[in-house]
Amino acid sequence: MTVSVSLGPRSYPIHIRSGLLHNLPELPAAALPGEIALVSNASVVPLYADALLQKLEARGQVVTTLSMGDGEEFKSLEIASRAYDELAEARFSRRGAVWAVGGGVTGDLAGFVAATWMRGVSFVQVPTTLLAMVDSSVGGKTGVNHPRAKNLIGAFWQPVAVLCDPDCLRTLPPRELRSGLAEVIKYGVIADAELFEFLERNLDAAMKLDGEVLSHIIARSCRIKADVVGEDERESDAIGRRAILNYGHTAGHAFEAVMQYGQLLHGEAISIGMTVAARLATALGTIENGAGNELMERQTRLFERAGLPTQTPEGADFEDLWAAMALDKKNRGAGVNFILPTRIGEVMRVENVSADSVREAIFSHR
Numbered sequence: 001m002t003v004s005v006s007l008g009p010r011s012y013p014i015h016i017r018s019g020l021l022h023n024l025p026e027l028p029a030a031a032l033p034g035e036i037a038l039v040s041n042a043s044v045v046p047l048y049a050d051a052l053l054q055k056l057e058a059r060g061q062v063v064t065t066l067s068m069g070d071g072e073e074f075k076s077l078e079i080a081s082r083a084y085d086e087l088a089e090a091r092f093s094r095r096g097a098v099w100a101v102g103g104g105v106t107g108d109l110a111g112f113v114a115a116t117w118m119r120g121v122s123f124v125q126v127p128t129t130l131l132a133m134v135d136s137s138v139g140g141k142t143g144v145n146h147p148r149a150k151n152l153i154g155a156f157w158q159p160v161a162v163l164c165d166p167d168c169l170r171t172l173p174p175r176e177l178r179s180g181l182a183e184v185i186k187y188g189v190i191a192d193a194e195l196f197e198f199l200e201r202n203l204d205a206a207m208k209l210d211g212e213v214l215s216h217i218i219a220r221s222c223r224i225k226a227d228v229v230g231e232d233e234r235e236s237d238a239i240g241r242r243a244i245l246n247y248g249h250t251a252g253h254a255f256e257a258v259m260q261y262g263q264l265l266h267g268e269a270i271s272i273g274m275t276v277a278a279r280l281a282t283a284l285g286t287i288e289n290g291a292g293n294e295l296m297e298r299q300t301r302l303f304e305r306a307g308l309p310t311q312t313p314e315g316a317d318f319e320d321l322w323a324a325m326a327l328d329k330k331n332r333g334a335g336v337n338f339i340l341p342t343r344i345g346e347v348m349r350v351e352n353v354s355a356d357s358v359r360e361a362i363f364s365h366r
């Protein structure tokens with residue numbers, strides 16, 4: 001399966017297939033110049049990057065592997081700087097291509113290095129987590145963290161190709177797989193009722209890593225993200241179409257910020273955030289035909305089947321959560337803006353939701 005991302009001269013294919021990494025598809029010339037830097041991490045190098053290196057070398061490419069530590073803390077300027085040192089050492093030219101092999105951390109850092117090395121070299125994404133396949137490797141956002149905040153430093157830099165092999169998910173820790181499923185469920189709610197229904201029928205097969213089911217949900221998810229990004233490539237406008245991707249993220253990011261680091265994976269925070277948003281939507285009456293409870297129940301059931309949390313974590317303090325939400329750069333005025341569903345497959349943007357409504361949605365359990 002191939003999903004194309006249409007961005008004029010920056011358009012690119014996303015190839016999705018079980019076994020893809022053993023049998024590479026035809027790639028644009030820019031992906032396969034004479035020299036390639038494979039960026040990966042200590043966990044993923046022995047699993048996938050080594051094998052890919054051998055494949056590329058067998059085709060006559062000169063390949064340098066840059067391996068970073070495993071963890072969000074390595075998505076830093078310091079590690080990018082170390083990568084520049086190694087590229088300089090290898091006399092890596094502006095005709096080379098950087099390949100990212102790993103999760104979103106690797107992809108964001110490698111993409112930033114590709115965007116900045118000699119003012120930009122070709123970039124290829126080989127995402128190996130579900131989150132990276134359906135989210136971070138599509139859309140061209142690259143970057144590193146600053147000690148004061150995540151993703152503060154970065155660039156828009158589109159890959160020339162994305163290679164998704166669902167077989168990679170066999171080695172992924174199950175908790176990471178479930179976390180990625182939260183974003184897939186999000187795509188169903190914001191834009192694709194058929195995908196949501198497909199998940200209702202096939203979630204168990206997806207969790208058992210059925211290649212066809214996974215390929216289908218990855219392709220549908222990438223299609224949605226690609227369409228949204230195609231309409232608003234640089235997120236020029238906070239009220240632009242790209243904002244719908246933030247469903248569940250207003251409260252979700254706040255949970256991530258106030259809980260101790262590592263307590264909640266991103267997808268876990270987002271599933272709690274989507275639950276809060278669905279409760280808010282029911283309370284504010286944005287859901288068509290008074291079907292709030294039904295939407296809420298179907299969404300919660302999918303989260304529960306995926307092993308994702310929906311309850312507000314113990315110890316979360318409302319004042320801290322509210323401060324984190326209000327800090328969000330997209331907010332002006334007294335309230336906070338939310339993306340709320342109108343039905344499964346469609347969302348709307350609601351401005352200035354009051355602290356009282358949000359408190360109620362966070363703490364009123366069913």
Ligand SMILES: NC(=O)c1ccc[n+]([C@@H]2O[C@H](COP(=O)([O-])OP(=O)(O)OC[C@H]3O[C@@H](n4cnc5c(N)ncnc54)[C@H](O)[C@@H]3O)[C@@H](O)[C@H]2O)c1
Nearest residue numbers: 043070103104105106128129131132135136141168171172
């Ligand atoms: N650029 C974007 O648009 C965008 C969007 C969403 C998230 N992100 C970023 O993505 C990052 C999170 O990405 P993530 O969830 O993929 O985390 P991650 O990259 O840390 O990967 C999760 C863990 O899985 C391991 N791993 C990766 N692939 C594996 C495999 N196939 N088998 C076994 N282990 C494997 C990694 O080494 C890591 O320990 C964050 O930094 C976030 O800011 C970026």
Ligand SMILES: [Zn+2]
Nearest residue numbers: 183249266270
């Ligand atoms: Zn997300």
